[in-house]
Amino acid sequence: MLRYVLRRFFYMLVTIWLIVTVTFVMMHNLPGDPFENSERMTEQQKTILKQQYGLDKPLWEQYVQYLGDVAKGDLGVSFAFPTRKVTEIIAQGFPNSLELGIWSISLAVIFGLTLGILASLNHGKALDYIAMFTAVLGVSIPSFVLAPLLSYFVGVKLEWLPAGLWYGPEHRILPSIALSFYTLAIVARMMRTSMLDVLHQDYIKTAKSKGLSQFSIVLKHTVRNAILPVVTILGPIFVNIITGTLVVEQVFSIPGLGKHFVQSVYSNDYTMIAGLTIFYSVILIVIMFLTDIVYGIIDPRIRLAKGRG
Amino acid sequence: MKAKKWLSAAVVLTMAGSVLAGCSKGGDNAQGGTTGAKQELNIAFSAEPPALDNSKATASAAFTMINAFNEGLYRLDKDGKAQPALAKALPEISPDGKTYKITLRDGITYWDGTPVKASDFEYAWKRTLDPATKSQYAFMVAWIKGGKEYNEGKGKAEDVQVKALDDKTLQFTLEQPKAFFTELLAFPLFFPQQPDFVKKAGDKYGTDADKVLGAGPFKLEKWDHEQQLVFVKNDKYWDAKNVKLEKVTVQIVKDTNTALNLFETGAVDLAQINRDAIPKWKDKPEYTLKKELVTQYMMYNENVPVLKNKKIRQALTMAIDRQAYVDVVLANGSQPSTGFVPNGTLDGNGNDFRKTAGDLEPKFDAAKAKQLLQEGLQELGMSSFPKLKVLADDTETAKKSLEFVIAQWKQNLGIELIAEPVPHKLRLERSTNRQYDIVVSLWGADYNDPMTFLDMWVTKGEFNECDWSNAQYDQLIKAAQTETDRAKRAKLLVDAEKILMDEMPIGPMYFRNLVYLKKTKVDGLILPVYGEEWELKWTSIK
Numbered sequence: 056m057l058r059y060v061l062r063r064f065f066y067m068l069v070t071i072w073l074i075v076t077v078t079f080v081m082m083h084n085l086p087g088d089p090f091e092n093s094e095r096m097t098e099q100q101k102t103i104l105k106q107q108y109g110l111d112k113p114l115w116e117q118y119v120q121y122l123g124d125v126a127k128g129d130l131g132v133s134f135a136f137p138t139r140k141v142t143e144i145i146a147q148g149f150p151n152s153l154e155l156g157i158w159s160i161s162l163a164v165i166f167g168l169t170l171g172i173l174a175s176l177n178h179g180k181a182l183d184y185i186a187m188f189t190a191v192l193g194v195s196i197p198s199f200v201l202a203p204l205l206s207y208f209v210g211v212k213l214e215w216l217p218a219g220l221w222y223g224p225e226h227r228i229l230p231s232i233a234l235s236f237y238t239l240a241i242v243a244r245m246m247r248t249s250m251l252d253v254l255h256q257d258y259i260k261t262a263k264s265k266g267l268s269q270f271s272i273v274l275k276h277t278v279r280n281a282i283l284p285v286v287t288i289l290g291p292i293f294v295n296i297i298t299g300t301l302v303v304e305q306v307f308s309i310p311g312l313g314k315h316f317v318q319s320v321y322s323n324d325y326t327m328i329a330g331l332t333i334f335y336s337v338i339l340i341v342i343m344f345l346t347d348i349v350y351g352i353i354d355p356r357i358r359l360a361k362g363r364g
Numbered sequence: 365m366k367a368k369k370w371l372s373a374a375v376v377l378t379m380a381g382s383v384l385a386g387c388s389k390g391g392d393n394a395q396g397g398t399t400g401a402k403q404e405l406n407i408a409f410s411a412e413p414p415a416l417d418n419s420k421a422t423a424s425a426a427f428t429m430i431n432a433f434n435e436g437l438y439r440l441d442k443d444g445k446a447q448p449a450l451a452k453a454l455p456e457i458s459p460d461g462k463t464y465k466i467t468l469r470d471g472i473t474y475w476d477g478t479p480v481k482a483s484d485f486e487y488a489w490k491r492t493l494d495p496a497t498k499s500q501y502a503f504m505v506a507w508i509k510g511g512k513e514y515n516e517g518k519g520k521a522e523d524v525q526v527k528a529l530d531d532k533t534l535q536f537t538l539e540q541p542k543a544f545f546t547e548l549l550a551f552p553l554f555f556p557q558q559p560d561f562v563k564k565a566g567d568k569y570g571t572d573a574d575k576v577l578g579a580g581p582f583k584l585e586k587w588d589h590e591q592q593l594v595f596v597k598n599d600k601y602w603d604a605k606n607v608k609l610e611k612v613t614v615q616i617v618k619d620t621n622t623a624l625n626l627f628e629t630g631a632v633d634l635a636q637i638n639r640d641a642i643p644k645w646k647d648k649p650e651y652t653l654k655k656e657l658v659t660q661y662m663m664y665n666e667n668v669p670v671l672k673n674k675k676i677r678q679a680l681t682m683a684i685d686r687q688a689y690v691d692v693v694l695a696n697g698s699q700p701s702t703g704f705v706p707n708g709t710l711d712g713n714g715n716d717f718r719k720t721a722g723d724l725e726p727k728f729d730a731a732k733a734k735q736l737l738q739e740g741l742q743e744l745g746m747s748s749f750p751k752l753k754v755l756a757d758d759t760e761t762a763k764k765s766l767e768f769v770i771a772q773w774k775q776n777l778g779i780e781l782i783a784e785p786v787p788h789k790l791r792l793e794r795s796t797n798r799q800y801d802i803v804v805s806l807w808g809a810d811y812n813d814p815m816t817f818l819d820m821w822v823t824k825g826e827f828n829e830c831d832w833s834n835a836q837y838d839q840l841i842k843a844a845q846t847e848t849d850r851a852k853r854a855k856l857l858v859d860a861e862k863i864l865m866d867e868m869p870i871g872p873m874y875f876r877n878l879v880y881l882k883k884t885k886v887d888g889l890i891l892p893v894y895g896e897e898w899e900l901k902w903t904s905i906k
Contacts, residue, residue: 087789094792095422095810097826100500107498138415138571139589147589203621211628218625220615221591308617308626310590323789 067340071333075125078332079118082325089134089323108134125333131326135319141330145312149334151221152304152311156297158231160289163238168285170239171246172278178251186243193240202233202306219308230307234300238292242285249281256280290346294339403610403905405886408623408635409897412590412616417570418552419492422500428896430552432595432612434578437466437485437534438550439901442890444710444812446547450480450556450579450602454546461541461848462509468532474558474579475598482528484556489536490514490521491557501553504811507545509537541848543712544813551811551895581607581901590616595900608888608904624881633883634898639696639761642879653697654878654891655708657809659817661701662754662769662871666831668801670750674867675740680802681871682726683733683776684769690874693768694761697879701725701872703861705814708893711857713850717814721858724865725872730776737777749779752801755794758785765804769873795829803829806876809894814857815844821864832869 090096090104105111109120124131130141174186209229210218217226253259254277262272301313312331319327413425418434421427437455438446448454450472455464472480492499493506493515506512508526513519526536538545548554561569561577568575573587581603582595595612598604615632617623623635627650636654637645645651662681664671671677686700699707702723711717726732741749756766766783773779781802786794794800807827809816819825822841823833837860844856864870882889885906890899 085789086787087793096500098796100498103495103498136412136414137420138417138567144589206622206625211625214629217631218629219617219622220626220631305619306622308615308619308622310588310616314618321787321789 063344067337067344070340071336072122074336075122075329075333076118078329079121082320082323082328083114083117085320085323087323089325121329125329130330130333133319133327134324135322135327141326144315144327145330145334148310148312148315151309152297152300152313155227155230155234155300155303155309155311156293158227159235159296160238160293162231162235163242163292164289166235167239167242168246168278168282170243172250172273174243174247175250175254175281176273183247186247190240190243190247193236193243196236198233198237199302199306201236202230202303205229205233206306219306221307221309226307230303230309233306234296234303238296241288241292245285245288246281249284250277253277253281286349287346290342291339294335294342297338298335401905403608405609405612405634405900405903405905406632407612407614407898408617408626408632409614410616410618410620410623410636413593415570416576416584418555418557419488419497419499420570421552424895424897427552428898429584429593429614430555430578431580431896432582432900433576433580433584433598434552434555435580435601436550436552436555437468438546440547440550440892440899442902444547444708444893446550449550451549455549457546459848461543462539463535463537464545465533465535468534469602470532472579472602473600474561474577475583475600476561476577477600478558478561478577479531480556480558480579481531482534483531484558485534485554486526486528487559487562488555488557489526490524491562492553493524494521501810504548504551504553507538507540507542509539512539540846542813543850543853544710544811544815547710548811582609582612592616603901607901609900612900627881627883630883633886634880634889636878636880639694642695642697645879645881649884650881652880652882652891654880654897655893656876656878657706657709657812657816657894658806658876659701659704659706659808660765660804660806660873660876661704662873663795663800663803663805663830664869664871665798665801665803666833666869667798668752670741670744670746670752671801673740673744675736675743676749677868677871678726679733679736679740679777680773681868682729682736684772684871684873685728685776686873687728689765689768693764694874697877698874699877701874704864704870704872705817705861706809706875709809709814709817710812711854712813712815713854715854717854717857720854721861724861726865734777737779749777751780751782753782753784754802754804755784755786755791755800756804757788757791759788762804765873769804798829798831804873805870812894814854814861815841818857818860818864819845821869830869832867834863834867837863837867 088101088105090101109117133139133141133144136144170186170189174183177183206218206229209215216229220226259272259276262276300309300311301317303309304311304313315327316331318324319331409425411423411425413429414421414423416426416430418430421430435449437449437451439449441447446454450468452467452469455466457464468480468482474480489505489508491497492502493511495515495517502515506515508524510519510523510525514521514524526534529535542548556579558577565575570576573584576584578584579601581598581601583598584593585596586592586594593614595614597607597610601607615626617626617635620636620638623632624637624641626632627635664677664680666672690698690700702718703721703725705717705721707716707718709717711720737749741747754766754770756762763785766785770781770783773781791803795803795805807817807820819841820827821832822828822838840856840860840863844853844860847853847856880891887904887906888902890902891897892899
């Protein structure tokens, strides 16, 4: 097991190094310079700043310097906010993106699983159709459409909930719904398919013939086995949710990290682009690793197989 | 069957739970905003300000916030005129227009009780000039004698001609007279800094609420980055009795649609809107136009042979219906240009420069434009107009603008040009490197004077990216830079703009304006034409 973990750790470092390198090369090929307000700068001012940030050195030298800094956990200073470290900006914005992600994934899992289970237990009946219609809607309406709609109708027209901002619990609801809808739909459809598959297995028939209660059959035998494929996709989906919050954050004016992703590329904020890429890569890899572990907990067969390998 | 019931119940309960959670009230900024005559204002603001350090600030976002919590020797009123602020009266200016002597008010302090001294101004200005500070706006402070040398690392701080004669008196001498310098002293770049506080904060100065100190109408109480800035009234302000607002919350809202939603629900009292929302609000009392000192223009690259011809440049500009441009394409309150210097720019002699100069840009005239084009091509011995490219930003508005001008040229001149929308940074880089034929560009004032628009175009000027050169024009600008008679100076600048509008190295298109929505209960709020987004000192809630 230890060897397996160490090997995985080594792969993780190599992956991150590759990502940093590719990002570094690509961002240095972006046109223009990274300084804020650069249209008002004289060439002399640009030269001074380039010296200050070491951008006048050859690219390989900058690269070696940058790798050294990253190894020390220093992601540098943002070009757009020269008095703020990239790590500071991430520390300020990420908790909000993460919270939104957690709310959304919770909603998606609770309602998605429930819908999927209800649909499968009522296969071919009205409830099944309603659940699947909801799922189709969820997949069809992207968050960048749903978010403004919710903000306008629920926030402005009905005035039930705040149309934006990020303060109290009431500010969490609309953005979480907007962000969770797609995932909810995916989870519901997957759970339904998986449940239907399991419900037709021989061991379920055996359990029924043994006289076990419906409740026990559904919960202990069906759901537990049917949930596996869903758990597999939850890791990547969660990463997708916390990195894909840009539109929802923008629409509801949430002080998260999403907007920095796009803005930093648009303004050539090199350190911010690279910092965010590294940060999200690490998260993605760690979450995939954790997904494997959770998977192993749910299904002992996987754990044993990996233990042997 | 039991299971189904149990599961259905669970679903219902969960959903009910979420709805109930939604009904709970929480947070210190729940919907609703201000009520009655409570002197509180909520503003939607589109950008997180970078550091609030007036030596380093470059963005309007930073200037706006600094202007709320700090103050200079003067503060601009609604007409853009300088009113004594930390200074007791308007400056005593020597006959040659170069030496200014200013006396400070008695008993003025920062909000922590530390007295504001004349030496704080001297310290702040020299800090801005210090090459180590790397201030982008230092060039304006460098107009003080010895400033340029110090800023370029060729001189010493003690040789800069700004001196606190005592705690109350500041004296400085300019390299050349500047008619607009008193107004310029109201710009945050010239605000004082408390030396001990700045030194203690080090490179964190201006980065958080506890890392700023000011002597302005408000105190910065809280700054949650990317989310909000909270200002409260500064009771130690010298004119506190005339400051009505007790609290101002600036919400960072980047999306104009979100800002509009928040405005409609009453969560904010002031918000900027985009063109899509204008038709709905245009005739409502909340609709507020903010004039800006910003001009959009076509820049014709002199290195392209066909664009070296004056008549062709004139034809290209004259063939665009600027009124239709602002009405149809922009529809955001912007005005068609009548010269390069925008409406609202003071002429240094107490008048609006546009009124002094009149309409100098040729009016839209398709027939005349076509004739000029033919004449121009004949002069060059060309039979047809080459397929030039038009470089512009790739934002939605820029792309629409690009489509419009290309269509106008095709329709009115019968020539085909190629649209080339690129990311903003690339557009800047290519302009600087002269890798363009025609580029759609914007220029905004650094200070409220025609010079900020006109000195760009002198031969080999830093921002003269079309390489146009005209000896007579250079001479006029040079003369205006040293002229102490304000009326004569204004006249020189008018003459310079006449040459620019005749030669047409650039074709101005429109003067940009912004549209805000302001709740009718908000009174006395100023939307300055340059520098800051808004001025809150005289604002109150009716």
